Amino acid sequence: MAKPEHCRYAKSHEWVCVEGGSAVVGVSDYAQSEMTDVVYVDLPKVGRKVKLGESCGTVESVKAAFDFYSPVSGEVTAVNEALAKDPALVNRAPFEGGWFFKVKPENPKEAESLMDLAQYREFLKTPAAHGSH
Amino acid sequence: MALDEACLDLAPAGTGFLRFYDWAGPAVTFGLSQSYAMAAGMAQAKGLAGAPVVRRISGGGVVFHDGDFTFSIVFPWERLTSALGVYECMHVAVRQGLKACGIETVVAGPGQAADACFDAPSPFDLVLPDGRKLLGGALRRRAGKGLYQGSLRPELIGLPLEALREAVVRGIRERWPCPWADEPQASWLEEAERLRAKYLSDDWNRRR
Numbered sequence: 001m002a003k004p005e006h007c008r009y010a011k012s013h014e015w016v017c018v019e020g021g022s023a024v025v026g027v028s029d030y031a032q033s034e035m036t037d038v039v040y041v042d043l044p045k046v047g048r049k050v051k052l053g054e055s056c057g058t059v060e061s062v063k064a065a066f067d068f069y070s071p072v073s074g075e076v077t078a079v080n081e082a083l084a085k086d087p088a089l090v091n092r093a094p095f096e097g098g099w100f101f102k103v104k105p106e107n108p109k110e111a112e113s114l115m116d117l118a119q120y121r122e123f124l125k126t127p128a129a130h131g132s133h
Numbered sequence: 134m135a136l137d138e139a140c141l142d143l144a145p146a147g148t149g150f151l152r153f154y155d156w157a158g159p160a161v162t163f164g165l166s167q168s169y170a171m172a173a174g175m176a177q178a179k180g181l182a183g184a185p186v187v188r189r190i191s192g193g194g195v196v197f198h199d200g201d202f203t204f205s206i207v208f209p210w211e212r213l214t215s216a217l218g219v220y221e222c223m224h225v226a227v228r229q230g231l232k233a234c235g236i237e238t239v240v241a242g243p244g245q246a247a248d249a250c251f252d253a254p255s256p257f258d259l260v261l262p263d264g265r266k267l268l269g270g271a272l273r274r275r276a277g278k279g280l281y282q283g284s285l286r287p288e289l290i291g292l293p294l295e296a297l298r299e300a301v302v303r304g305i306r307e308r309w310p311c312p313w314a315d316e317p318q319a320s321w322l323e324e325a326e327r328l329r330a331k332y333l334s335d336d337w338n339r340r341r
Binding site: 039058129 | 164165166190191192193212213214215216219220255256270271272273274275276
């Protein structure tokens with residue numbers, strides 16, 4: 001399972017954890033808390049080629065649906081089937097049982113351009129990360 | 134529904150667009166992840182068998198469009214923030230607009246969302262002081278923009294529709310001081326025409 005300190009983070013709040021030739025993707029603790037109670041996750045199909053920053057699915061919570069974006073480019077090799085039965089895993093365990101999908105990265109170094117945990121924590125303190133409406 | 138999605142996708146970042154629309158006849162829309170069978174069953178129970186039953190790209194519940202006042206708002210939602218917070222702000226804005234017309238409303242407190250939009254107030258719906266639900270809506274966030282799709286029961290307040298439109302515009306534009314487009318651009322309408330097939334398709338409407 002992914003550990004927050006081993007992940008890289010996109011400004012759109014997805015995390016990616018690259019291990020060997022596979023990258024696991026999910027959304028951050030901050031993202032799940034802002035989305036509130038997740039009731040459904042629409043994941044990309046296995047075999048789909050996704051691009052860095054491309055919208056590749058939706059997370060639905062009470063009243064709202066959110067696009068999420070792939071933090072790396074590559075081919076989707078697996079999706080988290082458990083989310084179909086228990087989407088609230090995203091809220092309870094965003095780095096463990098609440099992962100979204102796995103990708104065979106086109107370029108394993110792509111993830112390195114994303115923020116590490118310390119940088120992401122700093123990013124969360126900036127107005128660019130979150131604001132109010 | 135197609136034009137709403139086209140506006141969400143093509144409205145320039147940082148701008149807003151608010152539009153009002155009517156229905157050719159009774160219709161039913163339901164939330165992105167809801168089941169078609171459930172929505173169709175609820176439509177039948179409501180006496181709307183035969184009405185179009187269409188999946189939205191927003192969340193939320195089943196809405197019966199049988200005399201409601203509907204509008205949609207594309208707005209900047211650049212940072213990921215709480216949907217309930219955005220939803221509350223929308224309804225505070227409309228409340229302010231209605232207040233200027235002498236209509237008192239209340240933003241509902243936290244509670245449980247119902248499967249059908251007007252069964253009971255959901256958190257932060259706009260309700261009358263006696264608790265009846267006046268306005269509910271649903272949201273979609275995509276690429277730093279938000280789409281709000283709202284449904285209001287005009288018969289509960291008796292305000293002329295033109296005054297109601299003005300109240301909504303005033304409230305929303307005061308709350309979101311961004312540039313607002315007055316009309317959809319030709320490219321948005323072209324995109325809506327392309328998306329129309331999606332909203333007529335079983336692939337979309339019956340995907341769950």
